Amino acid sequence: MADVNLACVVGARPNFMKMAPVLRALESHAHVEAVLVHTGQHYDEKLSDVFFDELGMKRPDVCLDVGSGKHGVQTARILERFEAFLETGPPGAGCYDRVVVVGDVNSTMAASLAAIKLRVPVAHVEAGLRSFDRSMPEEINRIVTDAVSDLLFVSEPAGLENLRREGHPSEQLHLTGNVMIDTLMRLLPKARALSTLDRFGLEPGQYGVVTLHRPANVDAPETLAQWLDVLVETSGELPLVFPVHPRTKHRMEQFGQAERLDAAEQIVQLPPLGYLDFLAMTSQARVIITDSGGLQEESTALGIPCLTARPNTERPITVDEGTSTLVGNDPDRLRACLRDVLDGTYKRGSRPALWDGRAAERIARLLAETSQ
Ligand code: UD1
Secondary structure, eight states: OOSEEEEEEEOSHHHHHHHHHHHHHHTTOTTEEEEEEEOOSSOSIIIIIHHHHHTTOOOOSEEOOOOSOOHHHHHHHHHHHHHHHHHHOSTTSSSOSEEEEESSSHHHHHHHHHHHHTTOOEEEEEESOOOSOTTSHHHHHHHHHHHHOSEEEESSHHHHHHHHHTTOOGGGEEEOOOHHHHHHHHHHHHHHTSOHHHHTTOOTTSOEEEEOOOHHHHSSHHHHHHHHHHHHHHHTTSOEEEEOOHHHHHHHHHTTOHHHHHHOTTEEEEOOOOHHHHHHHHHTOSEEEEOOHHHHHHHHHHTOOEEEOSSOOSOTHHHHTSSEEEOTTOHHHHHHHHHHHHHTOSOOOOOOTTOSSOHHHHHHHHHHHHOO
């Protein structure tokens, strides 16, 4: 029987690449047993299943099958089902010693709440990030999760400052680095050995990658149209590849904007890609245009210019030290930055401290030491 029983929770696409290295690093601590719980927030093959094999991650021990729904519905389902799971306890032992959550999706927050109400301590990986924009569901998820966690693993110094300001004592805070970059560094050689670019007729450094899925960018017809305008224009000079999130696809169809994009010959639209194909694409791109949180960090680690279609970021190091620029909701700012990239005058960044491929080792050690 294990001395330490952990319940590790994933739910949506960006969770998988963060949890995979933590689970891997925990394997070298023989007295720790980690059970993997998938809430089922993402359930499509392309948003979920494909990642487990590619990341070399064990299949979930338990799936809660919560599926999609309004925030309240989705959160409530996770609360109810994860509470029941925790009450059952680990096989052959009394109760879980700790719940481990990653990132900022609804599953992260709901699992933390269920745990703390049962007095199971919570560890949060990627703690302390704040956009100071409470209109983003992720910001609420981050605030609530950190408030109920007592072991906070932070990826950049701004996170430490935020948590101190919110009253967390220093002994709860650990600047451990960025687990998502652990995965990126481990799998980059494998990704670049794939024939992904050939398959889509792309030349290294001669195309841009686009991802857009945030409600603020895709849920209003005028906003979505203004971004599509820039993409169509840019594609005349630089071919673009655009793996389209289901939410965005649905909105483009609903607003009658899908045909416009279909007509742009130099924009390759794709379904959501697996981790390796996507990394093959991003790591050899000229520029990345995105509203994703994780991609701001990945492009900084890769040294690829990242034009972030958001007015703020919870990851300020990607702007201060890295390759990201916030273009807000201003298409002209995006156009100007694209010009700099194409003219070779865009800033160069550097990789932040502790984004060194070993963050999960540091986290696993702390989990093993402090969860008994
Ligand atoms: C969620 C996260 C977001 C993260 C994103 C990555 C929250 C609040 N948001 O947003 O932070 O950046 O994941 O993808 O947790 N859908 C499918 N198949 C699926 C899952 C969802 O088609 O497997 C569609 C459904 O129409 C669903 C919609 O996508 O209603 C939104 O899914 P949801 O999980 O609510 O949020 P995301 O927009 O994916």
